[in-house]
Amino acid sequence: MLPTIPIAERHIDDYIEAAGPEIVEELRDAAKPLSGARLLHVNSTAFGGGVAELLHTQLGLFANLGLDVTWAVIEGSHDFFDVTKSVHNALQGAEVELTPEMRQVYLDRVKANAEMLTGEFDFVLVHDPQPAALLAFVEDIGERKGRWMWRCHLDLSAPYRPTWEFFEPYVDAYDAIVFTAETYAQPGVSGPKPAFIAPTIDPLSMKNRHLAPSVIRDIVASLNIDIERPLITQVSRFDPWKDPLGVIDAFRMARHDVEGLQLALVGSLAADDPEGIRYLQLADEHGQHDPDIHLLTNLDGVGDVEVNAIQRASAVVVQKSLREGFGLVVSEAMWKETPVVGGNVGGIRMQIEDGVTGFLVDSPVMCAQRIVELVGNKRMAHRMGKEGHRTVLENYITPRELMDQLVLMRSLS
Ligand code: UDP
Numbered sequence: 001m002l003p004t005i006p007i008a009e010r011h012i013d014d015y016i017e018a019a020g021p022e023i024v025e026e027l028r029d030a031a032k033p034l035s036g037a038r039l040l041h042v043n044s045t046a047f048g049g050g051v052a053e054l055l056h057t058q059l060g061l062f063a064n065l066g067l068d069v070t071w072a073v074i075e076g077s078h079d080f081f082d083v084t085k086s087v088h089n090a091l092q093g094a095e096v097e098l099t100p101e102m103r104q105v106y107l108d109r110v111k112a113n114a115e116m117l118t119g120e121f122d123f124v125l126v127h128d129p130q131p132a133a134l135l136a137f138v139e140d141i142g143e144r145k146g147r148w149m150w151r152c153h154l155d156l157s158a159p160y161r162p163t164w165e166f167f168e169p170y171v172d173a174y175d176a177i178v179f180t181a182e183t184y185a186q187p188g189v190s191g192p193k194p195a196f197i198a199p200t201i202d203p204l205s206m207k208n209r210h211l212a213p214s215v216i217r218d219i220v221a222s223l224n225i226d227i228e229r230p231l232i233t234q235v236s237r238f239d240p241w242k243d244p245l246g247v248i249d250a251f252r253m254a255r256h257d258v259e260g261l262q263l264a265l266v267g268s269l270a271a272d273d274p275e276g277i278r279y280l281q282l283a284d285e286h287g288q289h290d291p292d293i294h295l296l297t298n299l300d301g302v303g304d305v306e307v308n309a310i311q312r313a314s315a316v317v318v319q320k321s322l323r324e325g326f327g328l329v330v331s332e333a334m335w336k337e338t339p340v341v342g343g344n345v346g347g348i349r350m351q352i353e354d355g356v357t358g359f360l361v362d363s364p365v366m367c368a369q370r371i372v373e374l375v376g377n378k379r380m381a382h383r384m385g386k387e388g389h390r391t392v393l394e395n396y397i398t399p400r401e402l403m404d405q406l407v408l409m410r411s412l413s
Helices: 012-019 021-034 050-064 078-091 100-116 134-140 161-172 213-222 244-254 275-286 304-313 328-335 346-351 364-376 378-395 398-412
Strands: 038-043 068-073 123-127 147-152 176-179 193-196 231-235 262-267 293-297 316-319 340-343 359-361
Touching (some): 021 398, 038 050, 050 328, 147 398, 231 244, 231 304, 244 275, 262 275, 275 293, 359 364, 364 378
Parallel strands (some): 038 123, 231 262, 262 293
16 A cells, blocks of 8 residues: 555544634434545645645544544655656646656656555545646556546636646546636536635644744744734745745845834645755745844754734734645635735635735736735735634635545545
């Protein structure tokens, strides 16, 4: 069998307080016909990035709702993750060629993983491009059983065509494809049933739960950030699409108008993201070792509770992505009533209503202007923080996403 990740014990009743008793009741009803159904999720990493975050939260809840849940990760290699990173970029529109050798590296690895995939499942949910071709190989060895869903967390609306044409037959074989939003669907996909499910954050996780002000202060101080001075933060993998260099530029402009401004760039280095370390070094050079620019990673001990504290301690959270499938970090900050200045793209546009629940920006200059406005106008920042929290409560917390997935599985069974 592929390597599996333990499913944490979770209880759906714990969500009554955050989400209300009705939705929890509805979830129980919706899950009844799926009681005992064997559900397998497959992705490429147990740690780092939004998908791992979602699975850690949700799979224990599906188990608590009566499903028989397994989480498996594919085994990659350095070469394989180099290729899948190029695929990720190309499927979001970058003109990155997949050479015949790269295609072979990809297919050989996925085939080896398909051969390790044993066990019988009623539903298999495969996340993102890394394991997407699994189904084709499973089918080749005559082992296709149950319903197969491919969840694409990327924006596939304008992919680089040659790369998409390579992938299309692999994803066309699925029973259903799940996109974050209708606008992300690739019009060419015709076989699988389309479904649209936006991700959510977990209000009960260490990343999002309430923290006492004294805890926030202690954590922030332990990271050498001055709690008395205004702080802006971006929490993201070090990746060109997240534009950390643009954030540094915006910070430099904003600090002319905001005395003592500090910037935290927090990024975990994920196992399937070889570009990360290189991009962290680039950000370090771009920041010219400025003592008010804090580059923090999981290697500095910045885990969930630290991210939680930093997001809460920030005057403004920035998410200046140039492309963004969804951007869980936006909902995470909004949930904490911290106003967000986000890139005017994809999933960020979905979450932020410009001028109401945060600001959308198209350039470092605009980003700097909005930061200055929000740091200088506490009343506006407070109002946006409250509105942001309401948006997340109504649309982007866990129970809604569980429900959408149960509805999809039932529609396929
Ligand atoms: N994250 C984290 N530590 C970091 C960087 C990111 O815990 O140093 C988390 C972040 O809080 C969020 C997820 O990783 O929950 C990133 O998800 P998002 O959808 O924003 O971006 P992705 O990495 O999937 O493109």
